[in-house]
Amino acid sequence: MIEVENLSKIYSGGSETPFRAVDAVSFSVRPGEIFGLLGPNGAGKTTTLRILSTVLKPSEGAARVAGFDTVREPEEVRSRIGFLSANTAVYDRMTGGEMVGHFGRLYGLNEETLNRRKELLFERLNMEEVRNRFGEKMSTGMKQKVSIARTLIHDPPVLIFDEPTVGLDVLVARSLLQTIRELREQGKCIIFSTHIMREAEKLCDRVAIMHCGRILTEGSLEELREKHRQSDLEELFFNLIQE
DSSP: OEEEEEEEEEEEETTEEEEEEEEEEEEEEOTTEEEEEEOOTTSSHHHHHHHHTTSSOOSEEEEEETTEETTTOHHHHHTTEEEEETTOOOOTTSBHHHHHHHHHHHTTOOHHHHHHHHHHHHHHTTOGGGTTOBGGGOOHHHHHHHHHHHHHTTOOSEEEEESTTTTOOHHHHHHHHHHHHHHHHTTOEEEEEESOHHHHHHHOSEEEEEETTEEEEEEOHHHHHHHHTOSOHHHHHHHHHTO
16 A cells, blocks of 8 residues: 655755755555554654655655555545644634535535535544634644544545654543554554654554664564564664664
């Protein structure tokens, strides 16, 4: 469902040495799987996800999402993904219902399908409190629920979560992680970027540890523990990035 091959993103700095934000990254993600990108801030996780979501073009290599090339067929890719980050904005002067509906129409849903999807998501995410509330009156948790709903409104087969729990209180974060688990059970192909070890341990089927733009290791948690002879994921992580 997602195929990444030798993907690189290079930024030129004039007379300075070019900076490789992503450096020859390769991985694949299957339907019904949560693939974790685990790394500190600046590791290259967000740049990789922005390439997959067609916001950025790679300097080298290629990526395919749901069978479509992110550079040659960006519109096909965008119609098949949902993207959620900690920085997703909510419009102050629109209600939760209006925002979710707006994004559904952008994805080309007819009114019947849109209304059916809205009701399903509002019930699943317990969103009645935000249906008629303006964005400027929403709490952080309420805004995140709206962001989740608009990410899922078109029922995409591929979902990209970039540090989605940053800034959330423990209850909202827990609810979001449970929603992601349920999406996996529905067969969605999911990438989950985080720097929180506990989230990766509880949620991900496979994990890639990124640092300085490169993938240092990749596999299931059991495979990584056996390969690196370290039972504690946090210790494994710090040992790798400090080498």
